[in-house]
Amino acid sequence: MGPVKENHRVDVVAKSEVICLLLPHEKANLISPASTWSLARERDGVPGVEKVLQLETLEVDLYRATSYPGYPASGHVFGGQLLGQALAAASKSVDPLLLVHSLHSYFLRTGDLNEPIIYQVDRVRDGHRFATRQIKAIQKGHTIFFMMASFQRPEEGLTHQEPMPSAPNPEELMTGEELQESYKTDPRIPIAYRNKLLRRKVVPRFIDSRPCNPDDRVRPTAMEPRAKIWFRARGQLSDDQALQRCVAAYASDLGFLPVAVRPHRDAVGYATRSLSLDHAMWFHKPFRADDWLLYVIESPCANNARGLVLGKMFTRNGELVVSTAQEGVIRVVDKSKVTERSKL
Structure with a gap:
């Protein structure tokens, strides 16, 4: 009977360890109080972007978030905030061993900075290696933003990447x-x-965003539809890889769509208005968003009042960790300023 009891004890321990590993993210603040899953929004030392990504749990798969007062100056919710908060809500609902590998989203209505945002998560699928989540951002009873996100358990496979371009x-x-x-x-x-x-x-x-080749504000000139921007979160983020990806989602909308206007600056100057329509991201490797990432952006096409931009994020040691894509509406505010179509 001795060996049987010993085997039984070992089995119980093994099951307990598995249960601990599968704690849902809404309980993860018990392990890491300073992580994005904590509700201590006013905790000293927590980076500002991490505070913005913190969500209040209303019930299972239902969360509430707020915006930082006065940012952006337009009074509308920043698109990167919707991306980061929606991904944070989705991440709370999956096995922590699974990490987001792709997301596809649509901006449906402009958000109001002064109104809270409700995030509703639908657990579309839970598999052993993959999980799928649908997330809606709601204000005043209307869906303003929609995301589908897919999560994967890490596994070995083929690997290659293009080299990182040179940059100061x-x-x-x-x-x-x-x-x-x-x-x-x-x-x-x-x-x-x-x-x-x-x-x-x-x-x-x-x-902290540092453009390598900023637009010329003195005399608007046509430029190639390309840009390189170094960025990192201000402050030290917690080690949660899910948080790192939420922060990258937040930052991915900074300076993105304006690259599609660069070939036309000589004709329209800065008299344009833009609005994001959709946004997609693919996460290739683990990284830290509080360390420098080089955001390489290009715009292959603009037509029919829409511009397309593509992006790649590289770590400082040259690893390609994230790819992005976005299409947005770009309209000239004063068409009398359009003198000639850009040749670029």
Whole structure:
């Protein structure tokens, strides 16, 4: 009987370990209080972007989130916020051993910064290696954003990637805030734009973004529809890989669609309005979003008041970790300023 009892005891221990590993993410704050799954929004030392991604659990698969007051200045919810928060909601509903590998989303209505956002998760499928989630973002009873996300358990397979393009070191570049400050006092910049910057409320930016080849604000000129941007989250994020991917989703919408306007700057200047229509991401390898990532963006086409942009994120040591795609509406505000179609 001794050996039988011993085997029984070992079986119980093994089952207990499996149960611990399969804790849903809404309980994960018991393990990592400072992670994105914690409700301690005012905790000192938690990076701003991590606070924005924190969700309040209303019931199973139903969450509430808020926006940072005053950002962006348009008064509409930032698209990256919807991406990051929706992915955070979906991540709470899957086995923590599964990580998001792709997402496809649509922006249906503009969001109101002053209204809370409800995220509703539908567990479409749960398999051993893959899981699928549908997420809706709701404001005032209307769906403003829709996402489908697929999660995968890590496994071995074939691997290859294209090389990382050359780029200056991020330490050599000006931050987005430094560029804005330089514009305010540059007499070559149109006075209307300088006054607009001076009137704009200063709000903290959660992502340190440093463009390698920023647009020319002094004299708008046509540029190739390509851009390189170094970025990283400000502050140290918790180690949760799900959080790292949510932060990358948040940052992926920064400076993305404007690349499609670059070939036309000589004709339209900055008199355009853009609105994201859809957004897709593919996650290839683990990474840290609080370490430098190079965002390489190109726009292969713009037509019918829509622009398409494609992006790739590389770690500093050259690993391709994320690919992105987005289409958006781009309209010229004052068509009288259009003088000639760009040749690029």
